[in-house]
Amino acid sequence: MKKLSIIIPCYNEQESLPLFYPAVKKIVKKIPVEPEYIFVNDGSSDDTLKELKKIQQEDKEHVHYISFSRNFGKEAALYAGLQAATGDLVVVMDADLQDPPELLIEMYYLIKTGEWDMVGCRRVDRNGESKLKSWLSNMFYKVANKISETKLVPGVRDYRMMTRQVVDAVLSMSEYSRFSKGIFSWVGFNTKYLSYSNVQRVAGKSDWTIWQLFKYAMDGISDFSQAPLNITLWLGFVSFIVSFFAIIFIVVRHWIFPQYAINGWSSLVCIILLIGGLQLLCIGLVGRYIGRIYLQVKRRPIYIIKEKK
Known part of the structure; x- marks a missing residue:
């Protein structure tokens, strides 16, 4: 039996x-x-x-x-x-x-x-x-x-x-x-x-609770998918390309159409906050994976x- x-x-x-x-x-x-x-x-x-x-x-x-x-x-x-x-x-x-x-x-x-x-x-x-x-x-x-x-x-x-x-x-x-x-x-x-x-x-x-279920779901995704890491890579790449062409556009406009140049810090601060937030998001996602590696190698x-x- x-x-x-x-x-x-x-x-x-x-x-x-x-x-x-x-x-x-x-x-x-x-x-x-x-x-x-x-x-x-x-x-x-x-x-x-x-x-x-x-x-x-x-x-x-x-x-x-x-x-x-x-x-x-x-x-x-x-x-x-x-x-x-x-x-x-x-x-x-x-x-x-x-x-x-x-x-x-x-x-x-x-x-x-x-x-x-x-x-x-x-x-x-x-x-x-x-x-x-x-x-x-x-x-x-x-x-x-x-x-x-x-x-x-x-x-x-x-x-x-x-x-x-x-x-x-x-x-x-x-x-x-x-x-x-x-x-x-x-x-x-x-x-x-x-x-x-x-x-x-x-x-x-x-x-x-809903929060515990959310954390459990995030654990499941990070355990069986590298997609979040790939997303951060593409976000960084797209951000770099957009910023690169934006700089070229601003420089060219300043020399060819100086009358359209905008003085001020508001737009600059917004851009800095946007890029800074994006960087922190990406670092946080990478840190989550590193944290899981850290827990594994301690062999508790x-x-x-x-x-x-």
Whole structure:
């Protein structure tokens, strides 16, 4: 019998966990696999760890938990779970039941056919979310797919089932700055996506603000695209050409049509501010990439475990 590892990153999910575990366990019983549940407590500030210990006491054979020394982020939690998973098949899903457990059955039988190495899930709508958040999400996928060679399926979730070969490929990418959606796509393999309508959280509220989602999107773009660097190059080149011809025009006009010469500092100050702002923008974009290199070469651990069982 194959072993199925289910990885669940948790951050302040004390209200969701008592509902999540029974719901998923009920579905997994319908699949001919030996289950392994790996909960990763990402430095929660509520009683998430207490809830995890209760669940682990109920089923010591199949339930395990990892608790970080502080909040390292969902990407670190996913990576820790993948490293700890021992199953032939591995699933990543959220604890808020926004990832429908019922799809696990279809995922399993699709992979069992041997045609697919990974079965992921994508939302076909974002009902229940703010229009601004939905619009920003759609724009992210459009921009990311325009400027990156690594294509992302719109509405794709981290929720997916993978073979051991896919998991090993993902783990081989030990980069410090991680964007799992991009990594899952980058490693390739035969992948099928199941579509479903958006599901609301069963309890609690999301800790993802619009600003955090924006930062996460920027991380994803800078991790899988050099387009921003290329844009700064072209902006600098165009700015140089325009300035060069503008200088020639001003000099020629001054000698041929001196009566049209304009004295004053306003236009000069505006030009200086424009070019200075452009330079700072370009330096900032370059600095972002350098900063990511800086974090990588320091070789700090992606996460630190305080407790596990």
